Amino acid sequence: MAEKIIEVKKVSKRYDNKTVLNNISFSVRKGTIHGFIGPNGAGKTTTLSILTRLVLPTHGETYIDNKSVSRDPSFNRRLGFIPAEPRFPSLTVENYLLDCGYLRDIPKGEVLRKLAIFTLSLYRPKIYLLDEPFNGLDPSFRQDLFNNLKSIRDKGGTILMSTHILSDLQKLADDITMIKGGKIVYTGTKTADIEKTYEDYFIERVSDEVERRQLEQETKYTEDQKRELLNLNDEILNNEYTFKGTINKSYQGALIGDEESAK
Numbered sequence: 611m612a613e614k615i616i617e618v619k620k621v622s623k624r625y626d627n628k629t630v631l632n633n634i635s636f637s638v639r640k641g642t643i644h645g646f647i648g649p650n651g652a653g654k655t656t657t658l659s660i661l662t663r664l665v666l667p668t669h670g671e672t673y674i675d676n677k678s679v680s681r682d683p684s685f686n687r688r689l690g691f692i693p694a695e696p697r698f699p700s701l702t703v704e705n706y707l708l709d710c711g712y713l714r715d716i717p718k719g720e721v722l723r724k725l726a727i728f729t730l731s732l733y734r735p736k737i738y739l740l741d742e743p744f745n746g747l748d749p750s751f752r753q754d755l756f757n758n759l760k761s762i763r764d765k766g767g768t769i770l771m772s773t774h775i776l777s778d779l780q781k782l783a784d785d786i787t788m789i790k791g792g793k794i795v796y797t798g799t800k801t802a803d804i805e806k807t808y809e810d811y812f813i814e815r816v817s818d819e820v821e822r823r824q825l826e827q828e829t830k831y832t833e834d835q836k837r838e839l840l841n842l843n844d845e846i847l848n849n850e851y852t853f854k855g856t857i858n859k860s861y862q863g864a865l866i867g868d869e870e871s872a873k
Contacts, residue, residue, distance in 0.1 A: 612639035613639065614637040616674055618637070618661070620671070621660060621667045622668050622670055623668050629792055630656050634794045635794065643769045643785075644784065645772075645800070645804070646770060646786075646787050647787070648790055652789045652790055654789060655693075655741055661770075663685070666680070667680075689738075689739065690735030690738045692740045692741060694741040694745065720748065723745065724747070736766070737770075738762065738769040740769060744778065759771075776804045785800055786804060788807070788808070
């Protein structure tokens, strides 16, 4: 089995009372492309941020190239990172690229993402952390990036990337990890049909949850109905008792009246 070059061990992250990551563990093999999959808010970006020490975990440890991210400052010497929304200081190079993009009607977000990708070529890292790298790219550049990622892997590089484009992962990835609600639900070798696996872990289970809640609501509604019927029954019984009491009193009064007339 290939050497583990990225390791996440029992990592949790909480913000006040909100748990974003709940005791997650997975690893990335050296020389592979590892897909990190999950819906928005599942904890993908937080995990990648912890691996780059932009965010500190509440509990647990992470390792890059056998170096502790929290204790060894040299962990990132062979590391390259592209965030989901690249940000650059106001440099002349940036302004030049943005102006060129404006003249070509290229959106600013796309220019910044391409710039982030280009910067990796300056120092050619061996380990790549990519957060939604295909977002906002035109088809031709997207294909170029696709080919470059395959080339990096074929030359011994390692890539951990999050993406919503499952069809690309089917072609690119060697292994995948799926995260849902801050918990790992699957990690291991890429399945034969990633989209089907995604549906099994997310779509169908979401549907089951909806059905469960609907059933709970129906059950609750039925119980409410039962209580309403019981209350109505009690009311009817009380009214019937009052009515009978009134009849009895009237009947008794009539009998007394007859007795007095007979006297």
